Amino acid sequence: MAIWFARSRNLVSSLRHNLCTSTILIKRDYSHRPVLTTSHQLPSTVFSSPFVASLLRHESTAVEKQPDELVLHSDDQEEALQELDFPGGKVGYTSEMKFIPESSSRRVPCYRVLDEDGRIIPDNDFVPVKEKLAVRMYEQMATLQVMDHIFYEAQRQGRISFYLTSVGEEAINIASAAALSPDDIVLPQYREPGVLLWRGFTLEEFANQCFGNKADYGKGRQMPIHYGSNRLNYFTISSPIATQLPQAAGVGYSLKMEKKNACAVTFIGDGGTSEGDFHAGLNFAAVMEAPVVFICRNNGWAISTHISEQFRSDGIVVKGQAYGIRSIRVDGNDALAVYSAVRSAREMAVTEQRPVLIEAMTYRVGHHSTSDDSTKYRAADEIQYWKMSRNPVNRFRKWVEDNGWWSEEDESKLRSNARKQLLQAIQAAEKWEKQPLTELFNDVYDVKPKNLEEQELGLKELVEKQPQEYPPGFHV
Amino acid sequence: MAALLGRSCRRFGFLSSGHGARSVSTETGKSLNLYSAINQALHIALDSDPRSYVFGEDVGFGGVFRCTTGLAERFGKNRVFNTPLCEQGIVGFGIGLAAMGNRAIVEIQFADYIYPAFDQIVNEAAKFRYRSGNQFNCGGLTIRAPYGAVGHGGHYHSQSPEAFFCHVPGIKVVIPRSPREAKGLLLSSIRDPNPVVFFEPKWLYRQAVEEVPEHDYMIPLSEAEVIREGNDITLVGWGAQLTIMEQACLDAEKEGISCELIDLKTLLPWDKETVEASVKKTGRLLISHEAPITGGFGAEISATILERCFLKLEAPVSRVCGLDTPFPLVFEPFYMPTKNKILDAIKSTVNY
Numbered sequence: 031m032a033i034w035f036a037r038s039r040n041l042v043s044s045l046r047h048n049l050c051t052s053t054i055l056i057k058r059d060y061s062h063r064p065v066l067t068t069s070h071q072l073p074s075t076v077f078s079s080p081f082v083a084s085l086l087r088h089e090s091t092a093v094e095k096q097p098d099e100l101v102l103h104s105d106d107q108e109e110a111l112q113e114l115d116f117p118g119g120k121v122g123y124t125s126e127m128k129f130i131p132e133s134s135s136r137r138v139p140c141y142r143v144l145d146e147d148g149r150i151i152p153d154n155d156f157v158p159v160k161e162k163l164a165v166r167m168y169e170q171m172a173t174l175q176v177m178d179h180i181f182y183e184a185q186r187q188g189r190i191s192f193y194l195t196s197v198g199e200e201a202i203n204i205a206s207a208a209a210l211s212p213d214d215i216v217l218p219q220y221r222e223p224g225v226l227l228w229r230g231f232t233l234e235e236f237a238n239q240c241f242g243n244k245a246d247y248g249k250g251r252q253m254p255i256h257y258g259s260n261r262l263n264y265f266t267i268s269s270p271i272a273t274q275l276p277q278a279a280g281v282g283y284s285l286k287m288e289k290k291n292a293c294a295v296t297f298i299g300d301g302g303t304s305e306g307d308f309h310a311g312l313n314f315a316a317v318m319e320a321p322v323v324f325i326c327r328n329n330g331w332a333i334s335t336h337i338s339e340q341f342r343s344d345g346i347v348v349k350g351q352a353y354g355i356r357s358i359r360v361d362g363n364d365a366l367a368v369y370s371a372v373r374s375a376r377e378m379a380v381t382e383q384r385p386v387l388i389e390a391m392t393y394r395v396g397h398h399s400t401s402d403d404s405t406k407y408r409a410a411d412e413i414q415y416w417k418m419s420r421n422p423v424n425r426f427r428k429w430v431e432d433n434g435w436w437s438e439e440d441e442s443k444l445r446s447n448a449r450k451q452l453l454q455a456i457q458a459a460e461k462w463e464k465q466p467l468t469e470l471f472n473d474v475y476d477v478k479p480k481n482l483e484e485q486e487l488g489l490k491e492l493v494e495k496q497p498q499e500y501p502p503g504f505h506v
Numbered sequence: 507m508a509a510l511l512g513r514s515c516r517r518f519g520f521l522s523s524g525h526g527a528r529s530v531s532t533e534t535g536k537s538l539n540l541y542s543a544i545n546q547a548l549h550i551a552l553d554s555d556p557r558s559y560v561f562g563e564d565v566g567f568g569g570v571f572r573c574t575t576g577l578a579e580r581f582g583k584n585r586v587f588n589t590p591l592c593e594q595g596i597v598g599f600g601i602g603l604a605a606m607g608n609r610a611i612v613e614i615q616f617a618d619y620i621y622p623a624f625d626q627i628v629n630e631a632a633k634f635r636y637r638s639g640n641q642f643n644c645g646g647l648t649i650r651a652p653y654g655a656v657g658h659g660g661h662y663h664s665q666s667p668e669a670f671f672c673h674v675p676g677i678k679v680v681i682p683r684s685p686r687e688a689k690g691l692l693l694s695s696i697r698d699p700n701p702v703v704f705f706e707p708k709w710l711y712r713q714a715v716e717e718v719p720e721h722d723y724m725i726p727l728s729e730a731e732v733i734r735e736g737n738d739i740t741l742v743g744w745g746a747q748l749t750i751m752e753q754a755c756l757d758a759e760k761e762g763i764s765c766e767l768i769d770l771k772t773l774l775p776w777d778k779e780t781v782e783a784s785v786k787k788t789g790r791l792l793i794s795h796e797a798p799i800t801g802g803f804g805a806e807i808s809a810t811i812l813e814r815c816f817l818k819l820e821a822p823v824s825r826v827c828g829l830d831t832p833f834p835l836v837f838e839p840f841y842m843p844t845k846n847k848i849l850d851a852i853k854s855t856v857n858y
Contacts, residue, residue: 217602249639258638265605266638270629276595277630280602280610287584287608294602306622310595317590318599473640474675476699479728479775 138347140391141371142361146419148428156370157209161435167208167365168430169444171200171423174224176448177233178396181240184456185254185400190240192254196221198395201365201422202327204228206295206390209372213292214323215281217265217274220255221327221394222297229262233448237455243462249469272302275311275324279385282320286383293321293379301332303346312353315385322385323375324355327362329394334407350387362390363422366429393420466505467493535686535719541711543685543718544573544650547692548611550722552581555609558696560586562596562613562650570615571652571711597623597649601631604646604701611696617653617705618665631701632676645699650692652708653681654746654796655842660835666797666828668744671703672774672806678702678727679774681745684710686718690725691771698727707746714749730777732784736766738856739790742781742807744770747794747843754848763856773803781807782814789820790855794843799827821858824851 113120143156150156159167178195185193196203203224210216216225223236235247239257242250247258248266258266265274278296285292302308303326315322326346330337343349350357356378360371368390375386393416397404404413430436471478471486478486493499493506538546552558560577566588568575578586589596593614600610614620620627627649635643655664671679680695680702682688688706695702707714733748734755743751748769755765766784770776785791791811793804808823826843834841 215606247639247641248637251639252637256637258641260638260641266634266642268630268633268637270625273598273626273630276598276626277602277605279595280599280604281606282602283599284603284606284608288606306592306594307598307626310590310592310598313590313592314595314599318587473636475678475775476635476643476645480778481775 132342133344133348137344138359140359140361141367142364143366143370144364144425144429146425148425148432150366150429156366157373159366159369161433163208164430164433165435167204167369168423168426168436170204170207170224170228171365171426172441172444173233173448174200174203174227175423176445177223177227177236177452180449180452180456181236181254182396182400184240189456189460190254192400193240194220194255194399195396196224198393198416198422199327199329199362200224201368201426202325202362202390202392205365205368206325206372209369210295210376211292213263213290214376215263215265215278215285215292215294217278217281217294217296218267219271219274219297219299219302219327220267220269221299223255223257225297226257226259226262226264229259229264231257231259231262231264232455233451234455234458235259237452237459238462241456241459241462242464243459244465245459245462246465249465249473251469272298272305272307272311274298275302275307276314277311278322278324279311279314279318279320282315282322282379282385283318286320291380293323293376295323295325295376297325297327299332300326300328300330300337300346301335301340302326303349304340312349312355312385312387316353316355319383320385321379321383323372323379324385324387325372326387326389327392328389329362329392331394331398331404331408333398333402334404336408345389345391347387347389353387355385355387357387357389359389359391362392363420363425365422365426392422463505464503535717535721537715538685538718539710539712540682540685540688540706540714541571541573543689544692544706545575545577546718546720547689547696548574548577549580551609551611551693551696552577552585554722557607558585558609558611558646559603560611560613561589561600563591563615564588565613569613571708573650573706573711574613593619593621593623594626597626597631597647600647600649601626601634601644601701604644605634605642607646609646609648609696610644611648611650614649614651616663616665616708617651617667618662620649620651620667623649624670627671627677627701627703628674632674634676634701636676643699644701647701648692648696648698648704649702650704650706652711653705654707654709655833655838656709657838658835659833661832664833664838666705666745666795668703668705668773668795669797669801669803672803674774676701677774678772679705680727680772681705681707682771683707683733683745683748683769684714685716687725687769687771689718690723691727693722694724694727697724702727705745709746710749725771728772728775728777730768730770730772730780732766732780733769734765734767736764736788738764738788739792739852740766740768740781740784740788741848741852742768742770742791742793743795744773747796750843750845751794751848753845754852757845757849758852761853763852765852770807776807778810778814781811785811785815786818789818790824790858791815791819792824792826792848792851792855794826794848796828796843798830799825800830802827821855824855826851 112123143154145151178197181193182195184190203222207225207228238245240254256267274296278294282294328345347357347359358371361367371388375388379386395417471482490506548560560574564570565574566578596612600612603610631644631647654666668679678700680691682691695704741751751767755767758765766788768781768784793807795802795804804825804827826848829841
């Protein structure tokens with residue numbers, strides 16, 4: 031991370047600011063900051079406090095005991111015998127006027143398993159991934175790359191109207207999907223097609239949706255990339271941001287009431303956490319004790335809005351505790367870390383019937399969409415750094431290769447097959463006719479009401495009278 | 507305040523539904539007010555479908571208008587529960603629950619507070635089936651919300667926001683006029699396989715009393731009802747406003763004007779045919795609602811009837827509605843489409 035920090039004026043200045051602030055605070059002892067770090071990252075002096083020492087994490091799957099800002103110091107204890115008996119539980123008193131600081135002195139660390147060179151960091155906690163699974167994960171990450179590349183080009187050639195890549199976020203896409211059960215209900219944002227790919231959505235199915243043809247399950251009604259599959263428990267994407275979060279709480283509650291061995295899993299970006307629905311979703315899931323895994327892809331940018339313009343908190347992970355939700359920050363470009371964190375979160379959600387929040391730190395290497403040129407608002411070397419040095423697919427490939435599970439030959443075979451399949455899928459999708467015109471009027475309600483019957487009849491008469499005024503390929 | 511006070515003292519037996527009476531056969535029920543009729547419908551809904559849920563702000567103890575009284579005790583806190591104070595959360599949660607095949611009956615405490623949930627209703631609930639090509643739907647969702655004037659509600663306890671929702675393909679908008687109607691229409695809304703916004707006239711919660719059959723019955727959606735027959739002019743309204751319109755009809759009758767009164771009941775999708783047939787007979791149309799006149803649903807009815815009955819009309823369509831101001835507290839008697847305003851408009855239209 032150091033290289034990147036050095037490049038960012040914003041971050042450097044914010045670090046300076048934080049360091050400076052924390053020095054003052056330590057001197058004056060106004061506040062006792064929680065230290066959310068693991069043992070090997072702390073200087074030994076910190077362990078003089080038994081309270082901090084108790085934070086030592088032994089297993090990544092265990093929930094870290096929360097350091098408590100308001101835990102009593104010895105001189106407070108007498109006063110604390112008196113408590114405020116408040117609805118929801120007793121609250122101890124203190125005579126010290128003490129504000130909780132706006133942030134920790136250290137940022138919440140980022141859980142990872144693989145280093146930048148794809149080597150497992152010693153003494154790490156993670157859920158083991160065996161050869162078969164690892165190879166499949168890698169294959170799907172690489173296939174997602176090929177799919178993004180070819181669809182992006184298809185849009186550039188004018189064959190589809192719009193596209194949006196997941197470049198840079200392949201590990202979150204695939205590793206999270208691999209960690210879930212197929213029965214878990216996914217409520218996606220829109221940059222998680224890899225989850226659908228993992229679950230068995232074929233390249234033809236992706237292509238059909240992007241072309242809005244007769245085989246598109248959405249019947250050509252939505253823009254490209256708005257996939258959905260009932261068969262694969264993947265709710266149809268809608269463009270509005272964060273609306274799926276409170277819905278996920280309701281889905282999770284339904285699974286809980288039906289005593290299903292499954293949870294709801296919902297995705298969101300960093301920008302989405304500013305929406306009211308983010309608050310609504312987390313709060314409802316917490317209060318209703320619904321099994322929901324919230325996965326936030328913090329990729330640094332919401333279209334052109336940098337995270338420094340999005341929030342003042344230490345990212346998203348710290349927001350969990352305010353809602354009474356367990357949370358973890360994970361390196362989103364480390365497939366093994368994402369897999370471990372999502373799998374553990376899912377287990378907690380299902381066995382303990384509670385929501386869990388995961389912040390996956392990543393980077394949107396591509397433009398927001400084909401309608402965006404991100405070089406207008408961010409540095410080319412920043413993009414390049416994440417594309418090359420922190421590439422999640424390359425990193426995972428190194429690990430798989432080092433294990434002797436993957437070769438150069440496998441690589442070229444996979445990519446050339448995926449490319450071939452995609453080109454075929456696109457050619458086939460292009461040839462399909464569109465849905466018949468009557469599908470314009472179906473599914474607004476379960477049964478077509480009279481006003482729509484009238485409008486359909488009127489439109490059909492007009493189209494038959496002046497077909498040249500309308501696009502061809504629609505059965506009237 | 508005379509007209510308003512008059513309204514609050516009325517009983518509503520004369521507005522009993524002929525239609526409802528047909529569908530509920532000859533069985534008579536107990537005299538119930540509107541909130542009790544709603545309560546009865548919710549009991550039946552929860553009892554008849556184990557996968558139905560009732561939730562919203564303060565519904566656990568019975569709700570601020572007592573509509574959910576006794577539900578949590580009978581059906582348990584897993585199925586009837588309080589939610590955090592967050593309308594977009596309530597509706598979003600309801601969409602998720604409904605999308606899993608449940609019936610989610612949600613309460614928004616006042617229609618004035620439904621706007622934070624507007625995005626969830628308009629962009630999510632309404633388009634859920636359409637955008638997925640019918641792979642998914644949230645048809646089990648019903649959103650109940652008390653609406654309309656109450657005599658002292660001011661800006662934020664009086665609004666009638668129905669027109670906003672009538673501009674949204676994919677949802678249904680239903681407003682009952684009386685206890686018997688409320689029960690039958692609510693049960694239809696809950697069981698309808700489409701998301702429904704169900705506005706309850708809060709002025710009538712306690713004031714309207716009529717015999718309500720105790721058994722499980724439903725009144726069809728998208729069917730208007732002629733609740734008073736007449737020859738000189740057609741009056742169209744919904745919800746609490748029908749009571750005022752009925753009074754105007756009675757006064758007009760004394761002056762020799764015969765009014766036909768139609769309860770639209772479902773505003774989206776609405777029953778054009780019933781209104782059209784009536785206007786073709788009377789040649790005149792008056793629409794009345796509490797919501798501001800500009801962009802109100804009366805404008806839609808007016809335009810449609812002009813298209814369909816142009817040559818039959820003897821006079822311009824008249825609209826007696828709320829003013830284009832926020833709903834005002836002390837000026838409420840002036841703001842409201844009172845009996846006096848309606849009677850005046852009836853006379854001008856008939857004498858045009």
